[in-house]
Amino acid sequence: MANGSTVQEFILLGFGIELQVRVLLLSFFAILYILTLAENITIIMLVFLDAQLAQLPMYILLSNFSWMEMCYVSATVPHMLFNLVSPPGLISFHGCFLQFYFFFSLGSTEFLFLSTMALDRYLAICHPLRYPQLMSRHFCYALVGACWIVGFLWFSIPVTLISKLSFCGSNIIDHFLCDPVPILSLACPPLRNTPFVLQIFIHVFFSGNVCLVVLSYGFVVLNLINSTSQGSRRKAFSTISCHIMVVTLFYGTVAGMYLIPGGENHSEINKIVSIFYTAITPFLNPLIYCLRNDQVKAALGKLLKRKETFLRRKEAIS
Numbered sequence: 367m368a369n370g371s372t373v374q375e376f377i378l379l380g381f382g383i384e385l386q387v388r389v390l391l392l393s394f395f396a397i398l399y400i401l402t403l404a405e406n407i408t409i410i411m412l413v414f415l416d417a418q419l420a421q422l423p424m425y426i427l428l429s430n431f432s433w434m435e436m437c438y439v440s441a442t443v444p445h446m447l448f449n450l451v452s453p454p455g456l457i458s459f460h461g462c463f464l465q466f467y468f469f470f471s472l473g474s475t476e477f478l479f480l481s482t483m484a485l486d487r488y489l490a491i492c493h494p495l496r497y498p499q500l501m502s503r504h505f506c507y508a509l510v511g512a513c514w515i516v517g518f519l520w521f522s523i524p525v526t527l528i529s530k531l532s533f534c535g536s537n538i539i540d541h542f543l544c545d546p547v548p549i550l551s552l553a554c555p556p557l558r559n560t561p562f563v564l565q566i567f568i569h570v571f572f573s574g575n576v577c578l579v580v581l582s583y584g585f586v587v588l589n590l591i592n593s594t595s596q597g598s599r600r601k602a603f604s605t606i607s608c609h610i611m612v613v614t615l616f617y618g619t620v621a622g623m624y625l626i627p628g629g630e631n632h633s634e635i636n637k638i639v640s641i642f643y644t645a646i647t648p649f650l651n652p653l654i655y656c657l658r659n660d661q662v663k664a665a666l667g668k669l670l671k672r673k674e675t676f677l678r679r680k681e682a683i684s
Contacts, residue, residue: 373533373552376462378455380446380542381637392450398649399443405652406432409662416665423506424486428655430510431479435648438472441465442543442644449542459533462544467525469543473620473643475517477575480613482509483655484582487609491602492589520571524564528553531560542637543644547624568624576617583610608654612647619643 381391413419413429420426442465449455457465489500528546531553539548550561583606590602619642 373459373537375456375458375537376544376552377538378449378457378542378544379538379540380449380455388450392447395443395450395645396447398645399439399447402439402645402649402652403436405649406436409652412662412665416668419662419665421503423501423503424483424490426503426506427479427483427486427510430513431476431483431655432652434472434475434479434514435651438469438476439645439648441468441472446542446644455542457544462539462549463525463529466528466544466546466549467521469644470521470525470546471518474520474571475513476616477571478513478517480616481575481578481582482513484579484609484613487606488582488586491586521567524560524567527560527563531557541640543640545636545640547636572617572621572625579613579617583613612651612654615650616643616647619647 381388383391409432410429413425445455445457445465486501490497493500524546528549531550533552534554536552539545539552541548546564550557550564553560586602586606590606593602619639623636623639623643
């Protein structure tokens, strides 16, 4: 990452709040982070230990999604917690751009997984008889690999271009993470076409994923409206509505942060919006996508019974 910069480190201002409020935020985000990790670890363990779930494409996607969510929150939240303990938050130049790259790459991977899971629901509900052939395990693993590879390659060019700009003035980032909007505001002219390239990459990626999700869930809703079975329709609507709610929350906050012109002029609002897609949605996703699912509940019950049986045998032996 060689560049003409004289800045060796950045200062993340964070939230700029008093000690008492900072302690409350620290406690809240620490608990939220631990719960998010616990939820996703539980899902990965259930899929890994339950032979039935491990064979189903939906849960192959969800287990990878859970692993991605753990990495996603770990890219920003631990550093944010550390900065709440000892502000201001110093971060090296290379460390800042590494966080920027991993945060955007994992966020891109989340977009792709949400689109893939929407496609999976479309195939399962609209083409149930052909679903095993359309969503085979080989095709599912190919989709998983594509999500990871494309997610980590897509924003490598914008990140590289931004890292090669000169940062010869202020090194204060008015945010709690290394985000491209405040980073670009610190870069010295000429910026050349870097902001334009970044926006092109964001808009193309966002629009493509939104179109796929809208089309998938749109066809699902139309199929359910025309369904003759009211019981299955009600259950499917309940599940799909929760999925749509999470997708809307995640996509809406990201759009408000990166796609609305003039968003860079409202730093405090941007911080609040960023909290939703960095900490809130990763906490909600496992609850809605997995832990409310009957098959997951059944697998969790079997795992708890197995553990209880093991403990009883251990007591009997001792």
